Amino acid sequence: MVETRFDALTVLEIGKEVERRGQAFYQEAAKIVADNKVKNMFLVLADDEAKHLQILETMGKRLQEAFPAFSAEEDVNKLATRFKEVLFPDEPVIKMSATGKTSEIQALERGIQLEEESIKLYEGAAERDPSPGTGNAFRRLVMEERIHWYILTRRLDLLKFRT
Numbered sequence: 239m240v241e242t243r244f245d246a247l248t249v250l251e252i253g254k255e256v257e258r259r260g261q262a263f264y265q266e267a268a269k270i271v272a273d274n275k276v277k278n279m280f281l282v283l284a285d286d287e288a289k290h291l292q293i294l295e296t297m298g299k300r301l302q303e304a305f306p307a308f309s310a311e312e313d314v315n316k317l318a319t320r321f322k323e324v325l326f327p328d329e330p331v332i333k334m335s336a337t338g339k340t341s342e343i344q345a346l347e348r349g350i351q352l353e354e355e356s357i358k359l360y361e362g363a364a365e366r367d368p369s370p371g372t373g374n375a376f377r378r379l380v381m382e383e384r385i386h387w388y389i390l391t392r393r394l395d396l397l398k399f400r401t
Contacts, residue, residue, distance in 0.1 A: 246297075246363065246366070246367045246369075246372050247298065247301055247302070249360075249362075249363040249367075249376070250294050250297055250298040250301065251298070252359060253294045253359060253360065253363070253379070254291055254294045254295065254298070256352075256356050256359060257287045257288075257290045257291040257294060258287075258291060260283075260284075260287040260290075260352050260356070261287035261288050261291065263348065263349065263352060264280045264281070264283045264287060264349065265281070265284045267345040267348075267349065268280035268281045268284065270345070271341060271342045271345060272342065273342055275393075276342050276345075276346070276397070279389065279390075279393060280349075283349070283386055283389070283390075286382065290382065290383075293378075293379065294379075297372060297375050300371075301372065342397060343394065343398065346390050346394040346397065349390045350387060350390045350391055350394065353383050353384075353386045353390060354387060356383040357380055357383045357384060357387065360376045360380045360383065361376075361380050363376040364376035364377045364380060
């Protein structure tokens with residue numbers, strides 16, 4: 239049985255997919271919610287996810303330059319695909335309701351779930367990577383994802399309180 243390595247490059251590839259999907263999710267959620275504050279919050283989060291993607295792409299380029307044979311591309315793609323399927327099942331995430339409230343609550347709950355998964359991924363990567371630069375970059379992403387989680391959680395609490 240072939241063992242698939244879980245290295246920094248693999249985490250970067252998974253992270254890039256997480257950020258792409260997160261950005262797409264927040265952009266789509268912004269289109270369907272009725273509350274303008276929630277809509278604007280989702281657009282800001284989508285922009286943040288794009289910035290995170292840029293950070294990960296820069297990290298990946300630096301790692302590949304430093305370690306050209308760092309990881310077999312096939313292994314990275316297999317593991318990234320496996321994690322993508324776990325993090326992003328192909329079922330619909332948000333359903334519209336007559337009032338728009340249900341879809342806002344569902345969108346916020348799904349956003350919270352995505353941020354929690356990102357936090358776990360990046361925390362694990364920071365613990366596994368011995369290099370200060372890469373480890374610190376993952377810790378920075380953890381901090382930013384925690385801020386997103388906090389914003390989404392507070393907005394959800396406020397929305398549920400008003401209901």
